[in-house]
Amino acid sequence: MRTWILPPGSVVPVVERRQAGALMLESPVVTPEIVRSVTGSLKASRPALFSLKTEFILRAIEDTLKEWSSMDCPARREAEGAFHAMTGMPAVTAPFGVPLEASAHGAVRDWIRAEVEPLEALDGFVSVPGGPAFRLAGPSLAVFILPGNIPLTWLPTFFACLLGRSPCLIKPGEDDPVTASSFISSLIRRAPELASSVAVLPWKGGTGEIERVVMENAGVVVAWGGGDAVASLTNRIPPGVELLAHGPAVAVGVVARESMNPGRFAQIAADAARDALLFDGRGCLSLSTIFVERGGLYETGEAVREMAKVFGRVAGALPSGRPSLESASLVQTWRGRARARELAGKESALSASNSSMDWTVILDGDIAFPPVPLYRTLWIHPVDSLDEIPNKIIGAGTIHALAFAGPESRRFKLAGELVSSGLTRVCAFGKLQAPAISWSSMGVSPLKRLLKQTAIEK
Amino acid sequence: MPQGIEERVLEYLASTSISDSSADNKTAGIREADPFEALALEVFHHQFSLNSAYRKWCDSLGVSSRSVSTSAHIPAVPVSAFKEMEFCCGSPTAEFRTSGTSGTGPGRHLLPSLDLYRASALRNFQACVMPEGWKFRTMVIAPPPRIRPASSLSQMFSWILEELAGPSSGWFVGDTGLQSEKLAEALLDAHRANSQVLLLGTAAGFLSFYDFCDQEGIRIELPAGSRLMDTGGRKGIGNPGGGSLEEFQVRFRRRTHAVLGIPMEMCINEYGMTELSSQFYDSVLLDHREKRERPGQRVKLVPFWVRAVALDPATLEPLPKGKTGLMKFVDLANTGSVSAVLTEDLGSIVEGGFILEGRPRLAEARGCGLTFEGISRETSRQ
Numbered sequence: 032m033r034t035w036i037l038p039p040g041s042v043v044p045v046v047e048r049r050q051a052g053a054l055m056l057e058s059p060v061v062t063p064e065i066v067r068s069v070t071g072s073l074k075a076s077r078p079a080l081f082s083l084k085t086e087f088i089l090r091a092i093e094d095t096l097k098e099w100s101s102m103d104c105p106a107r108r109e110a111e112g113a114f115h116a117m118t119g120m121p122a123v124t125a126p127f128g129v130p131l132e133a134s135a136h137g138a139v140r141d142w143i144r145a146e147v148e149p150l151e152a153l154d155g156f157v158s159v160p161g162g163p164a165f166r167l168a169g170p171s172l173a174v175f176i177l178p179g180n181i182p183l184t185w186l187p188t189f190f191a192c193l194l195g196r197s198p199c200l201i202k203p204g205e206d207d208p209v210t211a212s213s214f215i216s217s218l219i220r221r222a223p224e225l226a227s228s229v230a231v232l233p234w235k236g237g238t239g240e241i242e243r244v245v246m247e248n249a250g251v252v253v254a255w256g257g258g259d260a261v262a263s264l265t266n267r268i269p270p271g272v273e274l275l276a277h278g279p280a281v282a283v284g285v286v287a288r289e290s291m292n293p294g295r296f297a298q299i300a301a302d303a304a305r306d307a308l309l310f311d312g313r314g315c316l317s318l319s320t321i322f323v324e325r326g327g328l329y330e331t332g333e334a335v336r337e338m339a340k341v342f343g344r345v346a347g348a349l350p351s352g353r354p355s356l357e358s359a360s361l362v363q364t365w366r367g368r369a370r371a372r373e374l375a376g377k378e379s380a381l382s383a384s385n386s387s388m389d390w391t392v393i394l395d396g397d398i399a400f401p402p403v404p405l406y407r408t409l410w411i412h413p414v415d416s417l418d419e420i421p422n423k424i425i426g427a428g429t430i431h432a433l434a435f436a437g438p439e440s441r442r443f444k445l446a447g448e449l450v451s452s453g454l455t456r457v458c459a460f461g462k463l464q465a466p467a468i469s470w471s472s473m474g475v476s477p478l479k480r481l482l483k484q485t486a487i488e489k
Numbered sequence: 490m491p492q493g494i495e496e497r498v499l500e501y502l503a504s505t506s507i508s509d510s511s512a513d514n515k516t517a518g519i520r521e522a523d524p525f526e527a528l529a530l531e532v533f534h535h536q537f538s539l540n541s542a543y544r545k546w547c548d549s550l551g552v553s554s555r556s557v558s559t560s561a562h563i564p565a566v567p568v569s570a571f572k573e574m575e576f577c578c579g580s581p582t583a584e585f586r587t588s589g590t591s592g593t594g595p596g597r598h599l600l601p602s603l604d605l606y607r608a609s610a611l612r613n614f615q616a617c618v619m620p621e622g623w624k625f626r627t628m629v630i631a632p633p634p635r636i637r638p639a640s641s642l643s644q645m646f647s648w649i650l651e652e653l654a655g656p657s658s659g660w661f662v663g664d665t666g667l668q669s670e671k672l673a674e675a676l677l678d679a680h681r682a683n684s685q686v687l688l689l690g691t692a693a694g695f696l697s698f699y700d701f702c703d704q705e706g707i708r709i710e711l712p713a714g715s716r717l718m719d720t721g722g723r724k725g726i727g728n729p730g731g732g733s734l735e736e737f738q739v740r741f742r743r744r745t746h747a748v749l750g751i752p753m754e755m756c757i758n759e760y761g762m763t764e765l766s767s768q769f770y771d772s773v774l775l776d777h778r779e780k781r782e783r784p785g786q787r788v789k790l791v792p793f794w795v796r797a798v799a800l801d802p803a804t805l806e807p808l809p810k811g812k813t814g815l816m817k818f819v820d821l822a823n824t825g826s827v828s829a830v831l832t833e834d835l836g837s838i839v840e841g842g843f844i845l846e847g848r849p850r851l852a853e854a855r856g857c858g859l860t861f862e863g864i865s866r867e868t869s870r871q
Contacts (some may be wrong), residue, residue, distance in 0.1 A: 356835060357849035359802035360815050364833050367567030374545045375573040388803045 032113055034058045034208045036215050036231040038076060042068040053116040056208055061234040063244050069230050070248035073198035074172055076227035080196045081168075083224055085153045088193055089140055091222035096135035098217055099127075106213040113209035114182055118311075120352030125310050128184030134468050139190060142469040146478045153194055156487060163486040169195020170250025170273065170481065176236070176264070177211060178255035178277070179204030180313045186214075187468050188253050188275070188477040195482045197250065198228040204255070208233060236260070246272060251481060253277075275480060277315065277472050280429040280453075281404050282306070282463050284321040285445065287417060287437025291327025291334060299436045300338045302461030304345035306434060307409045308390065309464045311352050315472055316432050316463050319404040321411050322420050324437075331413045332380070335394045339382030342409065346390040351407055354388045358406035362391055365401055365408070369393045378413070399423040417441060421448040431472050432456040434463050494535045495605060498821045501528055502608050502794055525794065525821070529560035532824045539578040543827050546570065560796060561807065565817050565829035568764045571596035576827045585641035587763045598641065598763045601825045606766040609822035610645045611652055613792045617770035618718050618757050619687065620778065624655035625716075626679055628672060630690025630698060632662045641763045642720065646689055654687070667694060669701035676709050676749070685714040688749075691721035692741055699748045710750035716774070717751050720759040722847065734847035735786050760789055760845050764830050766822035767795050772841060788842040794821040797843050799836055813837045813846055 034056050037044070044059030059065065099107045111122040118125065130138065144150060147167065151157045156164045173192040177185050185201075192199050203211040212231040219226045234241050246252065251273040254264055261278040268274045284303055290296065306318035323334055354362070372379035378396025391408040393401075399412045400423075414420060417437075424430055433449070435442045435457055446457045455474040456466060469476050492500070501524060536543050537554045543566065547553070552564045566576060571587070572594055581599035583606075588595065600606060619625060629646045637643045650658055661672040679686045688695070695717070702708070719741065722734060742756045754777040761768035769789040776783055791797045798807050799814035808814045816836040819829045835846040 354803055356802055356813060360833065360835060360849040363802050363805065363815060363831075364567060364569055367831065368569035368573065370549060371546070371567070371570030371573035374542070374549055377573065386804050386806075 032056055032109065032209050034203060034212050034231070034233045036212050036219070036229070037069055038072040038227045038230050041065070041072045051117060051208065054113055058233050061232060061241060063240045066232070066234070066241050066244045069232060070172060070200060070245065073200055073228060073230055074248065076198050077171065077196065079224070080198060080228045085150060085194060087222070089143065091218060091225065092139060092190055092193070093135050094221045095214070095218045096131050096139070099214065100131045100135050106217045110182065110210040110213040114207050117206050117208065118352040120311060121350055124308070124349045124352065125182065128181040129186045129468060130465065138468050143194060143478065146469070146476055147482065163488045165484050165486040167195065167482040167484055169197035171197065172248055172250050173197040173199045174245055174249040174252045175199060175201040176252065176254035176256065177202060177204045177207065179206030181310055182207050182210040183214065185253070185255070191477040191481050193225070197481070200245065201229070201231045203231060203233050242267065251275060275473065278429070280315040280431040280472060281319045282316045282432040282434065283424065283430055284318050284434040284460060285417065285420060285437070286321060286323045287441050288324040288327035289438055290436040291323060291329040293329065295436065296329055296334055296337055297341065299460050300341040301345060303338070303409065303434070304342045305349070305461055306463040308346055308349045308407055311354070312404060312407050314464065316466065317404060318434060318463055319410060320400050321409060322414050323411060324417055325413055325415050331394065335380050335382065335392065335411055338409065338411065339392045342390045342392050343384065346384065346407065351389050354406045359388050361403065362388055362405050362408060365393060365405055366391060369395065400427055417445055420445060424449065425452045429453045432458065432463055434458055434460040436460055494531055495602060495824050498528060498532065498794070498824050499604060499608055501821065502612060525796070526560055528821060529563065529819055529828065530557065532821055532828050533557055533563045535824065536578055536827060540576055540827065542574040542576045560819050561798070563819060563829040565831040566827045567831040568596060568762065568833055571598060571764050575599055577601060578825050584639060585644070585763045586639040596763060598826060605822045605824055607648055609767045609792070609794065611648055613768055613770065614649060615653060617775065617790055618716065619653065620775060623685070624653065625687035626656065626684050627654035627658035627687045627689065628675055629660045630662060630667065630672070630688065630694035633660045636664060649689065662694065667697055669698050672698060673702065673705070673707055676711065680709050680711060683712050685712050687715070688717040690719060692719045693721060695719055695745065696741070699744050702748045708748060715751055716755040716757065717745055717749070718757045718759055720761060734845065758787065762832065765818060765820050767792055767820045783841070786844045788839055789845055790842045795819065797838065799838050799843070800831070810838050816843065
């Protein structure tokens with residue numbers, strides 16, 4: 032399987048085949064010279080990119096998304112198969128990180144229209160009554176360092192760059208080496224005019240000279256990674272190059288006492304299980320901890336038993352991938368700790384799949400969060416009142432999103448108390464992993480972050 | 490009058506030739522004549538009946554005293570459980586605590602008697618670190634029990650000073666911390682007197698002393714045969730220079746050589762934890778003496794009264810040799826508490842012992858994941 036796509040005219044690399052899990056991957060031997068050649072070709076394509084109309088690019092995007100919306104799309108199947116082979120996660124557990132069907136049928140267009148006014152400002156200078164003529168454009172070259180855990184989660188930012196006429200250099204994630212090249216191949220097949228402006232090049236992360244050349248040529252680096260990776264990038268990014276780093280974050284859930292009843296909780300538990308188990312709990316929108324408020328019809332213990340029952344069932348429908356040694360070790364550590372706390376008479380309970388990492392539910396009355404989100408694990412922390420939650424959340428780390436079940440007035444009150452905490456979404460259980468295409472973990476749409484205005488004053 | 494189980498284990502520890510055993514891979518299988526298996530099962534039954542916390546633990550796993558027929562099936566208690574429960578056979582006379590940096594309190598190892606800990610610690614230390622039987626001038630870079638009464642490491646160093654050390658030995662951490670000047674003077678004195686030195690302490694303590702030496706321009710060529718035993722890994726240091734535990738230890742040994750002139754084969758790393766009464770030492774010194782080649786990473790020796798196994802962390806089933814998993818030990822020196830302990834450290838069983846690969850990282854490198862900052866899980870010994 033091919034992991035790379037280079038613009039026409041680039042230096043032809045030496046290609047090596049390597050076994051990655053069950054896959055035989057074809058990858059170029061990336062050298063600084065190749066990177067120089069590729070970035071040079073990409074940057075040289077910008078005038079041609081500027082000559083394309085926004086409608087043409089949007090149509091190419093939508094047509095590609097339509098193609099990929101079909102389960103029979105060969106490129107999609109290739110990507111899903113490769114991801115499964117690398118991670119063990121089937122497509123049902125690790126679906127694409129964007130809503131393909133909705134995006135293909137107007138969601139991307141609606142998003143762009145809502146945020147770019149007028150849309151023609153992407154095609155050239157436009158005049159608006161009472162203001163200067165202006166045009167919008169993205170950076171000279173966008174470099175994408177992709178995640179390996181959620182396929183295609185980078186698409187909205189990539190679309191924003193293409194529409195801003197920024198050539199793109201994409202480094203696929205190590206656990207997802209094929210999806211990027213498969214998708215870009217589909218796009219280029221639909222719109223060969225974009226072939227000079229997009230490259231997919233897998234290089235080994237942290238390779239000094241290669242990354243120096245990449246950074247020097249970038250206008251923006253859009254990266255996904257853990258805390259160490261983001262810190263390392265931040266230290267290496269040259270002055271004047273923008274870094275959009277999608278670092279570590281997590282999602283939490285809150286069940287108000289009004290929803291702690293047999294009629295409501297079963298559905299909440301099912302939705303929460305799906306939010307927690309998708310992507311094996313490794314996504315930035317994966318549900319890690321639920322705060323349940325005491326005082327409802329359901330006692331905390333009953334809620335945990337219900338959650339455990341549902342979790343086991345949902346885990347069967349969302350089969351696990353292969354946990355890393357580290358992930359599995361940490362789960363075992365916390366399973367052991369929870370069992371011991373329960374036996375010691377503390378407010379703690381452990382429910383877990385037998386002899387496997389399929390699922391774990393841990394109740395703990397004292398510890399609000401595990402030290403890191405645990406593999407396919409939901410942590411439940413009871414509180415006497417929702418008023419306790421902001422203090423537990425703020426300062427604990429980056430909480431991207433919060434799922435809420437309870438009265439609307441209480442949802443607004445809690446959200447209001449968390450506005451400065453880094454929280455960017457409050458949604459219903461079951462919706463955490465399905466954000467709108469316009470959502471960004473940074474709280475600012477990539478269009479707004481990337482498109483810069485050039486104005487001509489009278 | 491029949492002997493109690495502790496006495497019989499003590500006798501076992503004293504009766505077998507440790508050098509033979511440490512060269513043999515005890516983890517690979519059990520010799521027919523080895524009484525370990527029978528003793529381990531006896532210890533399990535002893536703990537099951539006298540250690541109520543352990544019995545609860547076994548009950549929670551559905552394990553009864555009759556359902557355990559081999560030492561491999563003795564239910565292991567994870568070290569994290571020592572933070573929550575008091576595992577002791579009878580009334581404790583000693584209590585050691587982990588450093589408890591996880592934010593939820595320290596782990597506690599309660600023992601009804603120190604006899605087995607002492608016997609195990611001294612015997613194994615002597616075999617792996619000072620097999621010549623010499624009395625070294627011993628300098629300890631750790632606080633004495635007077636300052637850290639709950640530190641199992643300080644207790645062990647105290648026994649080494651009492652039993653195995655030569656004249657002019659002593660502690661070099663006092664009430665106000667590391668006594669670098671005093672230590673430098675003592676080392677220079679040993680150099681002038683051509684007196685071999687044994688240095689004991691944590692890697693963090695040694696690195697602090699090396700920083701002092703760098704600042705003062707001190708370089709000491711200790712007499713040949715001098716040696717150093719470090720423990721504690723990166724605890725208290727973080728991960729300076731990055732890389733794996735092995736890479737950190739290689740850098741540590743290079744620095745030791747640069748500052749003190751102690752060659753690599755005389756730098757012996759110890760792996761131990763408060764919850765285990767036995768320790769594990771690099772095979773490097775014995776290998777050097779016996780001209781044995783061991784390519785690759787350093788191997789930790791397993792004393793004959795311990796069984797080590799790497800478990801698949803997903804299933805907790807034993808892994809074959811060479812596969813990395815969570816390290817579990819059955820340690821007969823823990824007769825007074827819990828003999829089967831599941832650690833939080835990764836390692837793999839190899840010929841002659843095991844390779845320690847360190848603690849799983851808090852957060853994996855991944856697209857989106859959270860490290861709740863300010864919470865560290867480094868535990869081990871105080």
